[in-house]
Amino acid sequence: MLTYALFGNPNTGKTSLFNQLTGSYQTVGNWAGVTVEKKIGKLKGNQGELIDLPGIYTLNPLSEDETVAMNFLLQESFEGAVNIVDASHLDKNLYLTVQLLEFGKPLVIGLNMVDVAKRRGIDVDAQKLEEVLGIPVVPIIARSGQGLDQLQTYLAQLSDKSRRALRLNYGDAVEQAIENIEANIPDDSHNRRWLALQFLEGNPIVEKYLSENISMDALNRFKQQAEKLLNGRSLYQHIQTVRQEFVQDVMKKTVRKGKANVLLSERLDQVLTHRIFGIPIFLGLMFLIFQLTFDWLGTPLSDALDSFFAGPLTGWLEALLGAMDATVFIHRLIIDGIVAGVGGVLVFVPQIFILFFFISIIEDSGYMARVAVLMDRVMEKIGLNGKAFIPMIIGFGCNVPAVMATRSIEQPKERLITMLLSPLMSCSARLPVYALFAGAFFAENQGIVVLSLYVLGIILAFALAKLLSSTILRNEGSFFVVELPPYHTPQVRSLIRSTWEKGKGFIKKAGTIIFAGTVLIWLLSYTGPTGMDVSIDESFLAVSGQWVAPLLAPIGFGTWEAGVALMTGALAKEVIISTMNIIYFVPDVDTLKGVIMASFTPLQAYSFMAFVLLYMPCIATVAVIRKESHSLKWTLFSLVYGLVLAYLVSLVIYQVGQLLGF
Amino acid sequence: MNLFDIKEGEKVTITSMNGLQDRVRRRLQHLGLMEGSEICYQCKVPFGGPCILATENQKIGIRRKDAACIQVRKSC
Numbered sequence A: 001m002l003t004y005a006l007f008g009n010p011n012t013g014k015t016s017l018f019n020q021l022t023g024s025y026q027t028v029g030n031w032a033g034v035t036v037e038k039k040i041g042k043l044k045g046n047q048g049e050l051i052d053l054p055g056i057y058t059l060n061p062l063s064e065d066e067t068v069a070m071n072f073l074l075q076e077s078f079e080g081a082v083n084i085v086d087a088s089h090l091d092k093n094l095y096l097t098v099q100l101l102e103f104g105k106p107l108v109i110g111l112n113m114v115d116v117a118k119r120r121g122i123d124v125d126a127q128k129l130e131e132v133l134g135i136p137v138v139p140i141i142a143r144s145g146q147g148l149d150q151l152q153t154y155l156a157q158l159s160d161k162s163r164r165a166l167r168l169n170y171g172d173a174v175e176q177a178i179e180n181i182e183a184n185i186p187d188d189s190h191n192r193r194w195l196a197l198q199f200l201e202g203n204p205i206v207e208k209y210l211s212e213n214i215s216m217d218a219l220n221r222f223k224q225q226a227e228k229l230l231n232g233r234s235l236y237q238h239i240q241t242v243r244q245e246f247v248q249d250v251m252k253k254t255v256r257k258g259k260a261n262v263l264l265s266e267r268l269d270q271v272l273t274h275r276i277f278g279i280p281i282f283l284g285l286m287f288l289i290f291q292l293t294f295d296w297l298g299t300p301l302s303d304a305l306d307s308f309f310a311g312p313l314t315g316w317l318e319a320l321l322g323a324m325d326a327t328v329f330i331h332r333l334i335i336d337g338i339v340a341g342v343g344g345v346l347v348f349v350p351q352i353f354i355l356f357f358f359i360s361i362i363e364d365s366g367y368m369a370r371v372a373v374l375m376d377r378v379m380e381k382i383g384l385n386g387k388a389f390i391p392m393i394i395g396f397g398c399n400v401p402a403v404m405a406t407r408s409i410e411q412p413k414e415r416l417i418t419m420l421l422s423p424l425m426s427c428s429a430r431l432p433v434y435a436l437f438a439g440a441f442f443a444e445n446q447g448i449v450v451l452s453l454y455v456l457g458i459i460l461a462f463a464l465a466k467l468l469s470s471t472i473l474r475n476e477g478s479f480f481v482v483e484l485p486p487y488h489t490p491q492v493r494s495l496i497r498s499t500w501e502k503g504k505g506f507i508k509k510a511g512t513i514i515f516a517g518t519v520l521i522w523l524l525s526y527t528g529p530t531g532m533d534v535s536i537d538e539s540f541l542a543v544s545g546q547w548v549a550p551l552l553a554p555i556g557f558g559t560w561e562a563g564v565a566l567m568t569g570a571l572a573k574e575v576i577i578s579t580m581n582i583i584y585f586v587p588d589v590d591t592l593k594g595v596i597m598a599s600f601t602p603l604q605a606y607s608f609m610a611f612v613l614l615y616m617p618c619i620a621t622v623a624v625i626r627k628e629s630h631s632l633k634w635t636l637f638s639l640v641y642g643l644v645l646a647y648l649v650s651l652v653i654y655q656v657g658q659l660l661g662f
Numbered sequence B: 001m002n003l004f005d006i007k008e009g010e011k012v013t014i015t016s017m018n019g020l021q022d023r024v025r026r027r028l029q030h031l032g033l034m035e036g037s038e039i040c041y042q043c044k045v046p047f048g049g050p051c052i053l054a055t056e057n058q059k060i061g062i063r064r065k066d067a068a069c070i071q072v073r074k075s076c
C-alpha cells in the first residue's frame, strides 16, 4: 500500500485537502491547531493511503501536536509527501518546505489558497517556483476542490521519482560539523545530512533518535566546535538565517505583489476585537446562542418532535406490535422501555444540532483565535493562557475533542490543567437534562437559567485552575502567542457537514449506549427481588436507588429516583433522562415535566442540574483523559474532584437557597 | 525604544528580540517576525490584556510584557 503524508503550516488547508481527496471528514477550522493527531484516509480511486497531520512551522516542535507530525516524519515509512503551502503567506510557509526538501523524500507542493492570495494582490508564479525548487507545484483551492485532479496525478507519479535532497551551503564551520557528524551516523534510513542539520539546530526529537544508536559525546563536541566559530551567534540562529536567505531569494523570483483589496476582515476586527466592546460582544454572542438553542428556536422544534414520538410513532408501533401478536413483555419493553428511554433523549436532537451549528460557525469563521486573545488576560490570572479557552469552547459541544484539543497548548502543565478541567464545560450530553428541568421549572427564563449553569461550570473551572496552578501544578514561563487568521465566511455546505459530523455522535450514542442502558434500566425496573413484573417501588432499581438516596438528601434530592438516574448517568449523561422517562413511566417529555414538577421544588431542580453538570466526566472523557495525560493518578483525580465538587456546590446551593427562603 | 511605547497604528521595524523568552522568540520567528520585520502596532485589549500586531499580511496576538521586550525603531 502506498502511503502519502500531508505536511504544512497550521491552518493552511491540509485537512480540507484530506477531506476532498479521501472523501472522509475530519474537523476543519479557521485557527492554528485544529488537527492534533494523525488521521489516516483512503485516497479515492484506490491510489493508496493519505495521512493528515497536525500543522507545523518547522520540524523543531514546541507543542505536543507538532511533536506528532515530527515523530511521523522520523519514525514511519511513507512513499511521498504533499507539502501544503499557503500562497498568501509564502515566505512563512517556505521555511518548512526547505526542511522537507533537505529531508529528501519525494515531495509535491500544493500551492493552496490561491483565491485568498489573489484577493490580497499576491501573485505567485507556480511554474517559476517549480523550476527554482525542482519539484512539482500545483496551484489549488482545497476548499472548493479546484486543481485537485492535477495534484492527484502528480501524487501517483511521485513514488517512482527519486530526487536529490536540497543542499544549502551553511558556511565552512557548519559544513565541517555536518561532515563530521554524518560520518558518525551508521544507519542510512534517513538522509544523514538532514539528521546532522536537525541535530545542530537543536531538534530534541532528532537528538533522541540519534542517541538511541550512537554515543552523543562526539556529536556534542562537533556541535560546540561549530558554535564557537560563529562569533556569538547560536547555531539555531545561524541555520535559520541561511534558510531565510534562501527563502527570500525564492520569493524574489516567484512572487509579485499588486494592490490588495480593502479587506472586510479588517473592519470586522475593528469591532470584534475592539478594546472596550470586544469582551461584551463575545458575551452577547454567547447569550444569543443560548437563547436560540434553548428558547427561541430549539424548544419549539423539540416539542414538535416530542409530540410526534408520543403520538403517531407510538401509535404506529402499538399497531405493529398488536398485529405481530407480541407478548406483553415485548410490548412493554418496546413502548415503556425503548420508546420512552431512547425517544426521550432523541427529542433533544434539534437543540443539540442548533448548538453544534453555532459552534461550527465559531470554529470556521476565524473568531476562535480572537476569543483566545480576548480571554488571555483572565486566563493569565488563573495561571493559563488564552489558547486554553479554545478547548473550553469545543467542550461545550463534547468534552472528548476538548481534551484532545489541549495538545496545541505548549506548556505541559497548562495543558494538564486545561485537560483536567475541560469536563466542567457543559457538553451537549448535559443539554437534555437542562432542557428538561429548566423547561419544567423555569419556563419563563430558560435561556438565562441554562446560561447560569454554563457560567457556573466556567467559574468553577477558573477557580480550580487558579488553585492548581498556584499549588501542585505551579508553572513558570507561561506564554501566549497566537496567530489571528483572516476571517472566512463559512460555506453553508461545510457548516452543515461539520454540524452533522458533530451531532451524529449523539444519534449514534442514542442507538448504542443509551439504547443498551435503557433496556437494562427497564429490565431492572420490571424485575425485583420478589420476581418479574413487580411494582416499580419494589424493583431492583428502587432497591439500589434507596441505598444512595440518604446521601443525596442534604443536597436536595434524596429520592431513589434521583439516585438511580445519577448512577446510570455515569455511563453517559443523557441516560439520566432515559432513566427518568422509564421510572416515572411517562409517555412523553411534556408529561415528564409535570411529574418532576411534583417531585422536585425549583430549588431542588437547580441543585440537581448543578450536580449533573459537575459530578463526573462520562466514560469516554475519562478514557481520553487517561490516554492524553498518560497518568492514572490524574485520571482518578478528574473522577474524584468532580464528585466532591458537585456535592459541595449542590450542598451550598440547596442549603443557602433554603435559608433564603426559596 | 520598545514596542510597548508605540502608539496605535504606527509602523515600526524590529531591531532586536533578544530580550524575549526563548520560546516566545521562536514562536514569533515561526510566524515570520524577526529582526528587520516591519510591523504595525494595532491595539491593546484593556485591563492589561494582550496586544495585536499586524505584519504585511497577518496578525498576531502577544502579551504586553513580551511586547515590551521587542526593541523597535520608527520606519521611515
Ligand SMILES: Nc1nc2c(ncn2[C@@H]2O[C@H](COP(=O)(O)OP(=O)(O)OP(=O)(O)O)[C@@H](O)[C@H]2O)c(=O)[nH]1
Pocket: A008, A009, A010, A011, A012, A013, A014, A015, A016, A017, A027, A028, A029, A030, A031, A032, A033, A034, A035, A036, A053, A054, A055, A056, A112, A113, A114, A115, A116, A140, A141, A142, A143, A144, A364, A365, A488
Ligand atoms: N479561501 C480558502 N479557504 C481555504 C482554502 N483551503 C482551506 N481553507 C479554509 O482554511 C481554514 C483552515 O483549513 P484546515 O483544512 O482546517 O487547515 P489545516 O491545515 O488542516 O489546519 P490545522 O489542522 O490547524 O493545521 C478553514 O477555514 C478552511 O475552510 C482555500 O483554498 N481557500
Ligand SMILES: [Mg+2]
Pocket: A014, A015, A016, A027, A028, A034, A035, A053, A054, A055
Ligand atoms: Mg487540520
